[in-house]
Amino acid sequence: MKYIDLFNHLKKIENYTDSEIEIDQNLVMRNFTFDSNYRFILPGGLGNNDDYEFIPSVPEDYEPDVIQEMLNKRDAEILENIKFRYHMIMPKKETKAKGIILMFHGFNEKTWYKYLPWAKHIVDKTGKSIVMFPIAFHMNRAPAVWSSTREMYRVSEQRKMRHPDVICSSLSNVAISTRLHNKPQRFIWSGLQTYYDVIDFVENFKEGLHPAIDKDASIDFFSYSIGTFLGEILMMSNKDGHFSNSKYATFCGGAVFNRLSPVSKFILDSEANVSLYSYVVEHLDSHMKRDEVLRHYMHTHPEGNNFRSMLNYRVLTECREEVFRKMSHQFYAITLAKDEVVPAYEVINTLQGSRRDIPINIEILDYPYKYIHEDPFPALPKIADEVDEQFRFTFDKISAFLQS
Numbered sequence: 001m002k003y004i005d006l007f008n009h010l011k012k013i014e015n016y017t018d019s020e021i022e023i024d025q026n027l028v029m030r031n032f033t034f035d036s037n038y039r040f041i042l043p044g045g046l047g048n049n050d051d052y053e054f055i056p057s058v059p060e061d062y063e064p065d066v067i068q069e070m071l072n073k074r075d076a077e078i079l080e081n082i083k084f085r086y087h088m089i090m091p092k093k094e095t096k097a098k099g100i101i102l103m104f105h106g107f108n109e110k111t112w113y114k115y116l117p118w119a120k121h122i123v124d125k126t127g128k129s130i131v132m133f134p135i136a137f138h139m140n141r142a143p144a145v146w147s148s149t150r151e152m153y154r155v156s157e158q159r160k161m162r163h164p165d166v167i168c169s170s171l172s173n174v175a176i177s178t179r180l181h182n183k184p185q186r187f188i189w190s191g192l193q194t195y196y197d198v199i200d201f202v203e204n205f206k207e208g209l210h211p212a213i214d215k216d217a218s219i220d221f222f223s224y225s226i227g228t229f230l231g232e233i234l235m236m237s238n239k240d241g242h243f244s245n246s247k248y249a250t251f252c253g254g255a256v257f258n259r260l261s262p263v264s265k266f267i268l269d270s271e272a273n274v275s276l277y278s279y280v281v282e283h284l285d286s287h288m289k290r291d292e293v294l295r296h297y298m299h300t301h302p303e304g305n306n307f308r309s310m311l312n313y314r315v316l317t318e319c320r321e322e323v324f325r326k327m328s329h330q331f332y333a334i335t336l337a338k339d340e341v342v343p344a345y346e347v348i349n350t351l352q353g354s355r356r357d358i359p360i361n362i363e364i365l366d367y368p369y370k371y372i373h374e375d376p377f378p379a380l381p382k383i384a385d386e387v388d389e390q391f392r393f394t395f396d397k398i399s400a401f402l403q404s
Helices: 003-013 065-071 115-126 149-162 174-182 186-206 227-237 270-282 284-290 292-300 302-309 317-326 344-351 381-403
Strands: 020-022 027-035 083-091 097-104 129-132 213-224 248-251 331-336 361-365
Touching: 003 115, 003 381, 027 115, 083 115, 097 115, 097 227, 115 129, 115 213, 115 381, 129 213, 149 174, 174 186, 174 270, 186 213, 186 227, 186 270, 186 292, 186 302, 213 227, 213 381, 227 248, 227 302, 227 317, 248 381, 270 284, 284 292, 292 302, 302 317, 317 344, 331 344, 331 381, 344 361, 361 381
Parallel strands: 097 129, 097 213, 213 248, 248 331, 331 361
Antiparallel strands: 020 027, 027 083, 083 129
């Protein structure tokens, strides 16, 4: 089946309701429920009373009530983010997976559509099962209204009126842009929540509590874009040695946060980017002095220090590079020559270090058709053959690494 046909087939059959969905004669998609134990660290939770809001230079720029009501709820009260379903793609013949690959997606993703063919290809080639784990407030961990064209059109129009100079504001990114513009610390707290959720997931199956994963199953990673940020922090922190033998393949990801260019109609608008950069890069130390809870998580916990090192290229550089050097044999990265969101040279700067002396294998590919970071394999009939060839070429490489 060509990529375009596979994409459309998987998009059609995917759902969160059925316990098991047949993909083909060899593979199934199984759905499971996850409950997060970390709502308390989110803004508005029992352990996080920080009410900081980014103050625009002009007070009138404050978002109107309709936006506040729809998007600026207390994060700890958004139940879709606390209890959610996740997909697992696995060989049909296996009752319990002997090896899993944790898959992490990109920023502002609302569906798994483009990832489904990627996951199927990796499972076909490696024989390992893929767990498609959603990042906090993404995919089905976000209220459906945030993806509603009708509702987001209203919000988008008001946002453009409030911020007439905004660049790349769109229906697709207005929810996440408004939320991060208003409270940029959400980036940190949702990232930490997801980190702890993944650790809980791993520790639960290691205790024999997962119905489809063997307690001794191997753990590897595949991530794309900002999902690599999460995966890198998991690997760097390596809680209790869980990931000492893990392989890590990344596609279009790997650079530290302040070397990314996320302003895009599919990711973030320019106003949100300014607010986020101000908080997590320029003034994070000031916020840590102001906020005792933030300081506790970001300074005393290993995952917090690793998080900080991945926010700013010049922060904890030697520590970050030493960790990557020690686990260089575990990493493999594919970047794209025309990627403007996560530029290839910035992935090299991060993963191979400032002196280019970290031996992580990084390949730069370039496809013969028009592509962008957010859509490396366009499902378009006119270029279906070229896309199919490049898709297989790319994911054969990724699968071979994860299988080795």
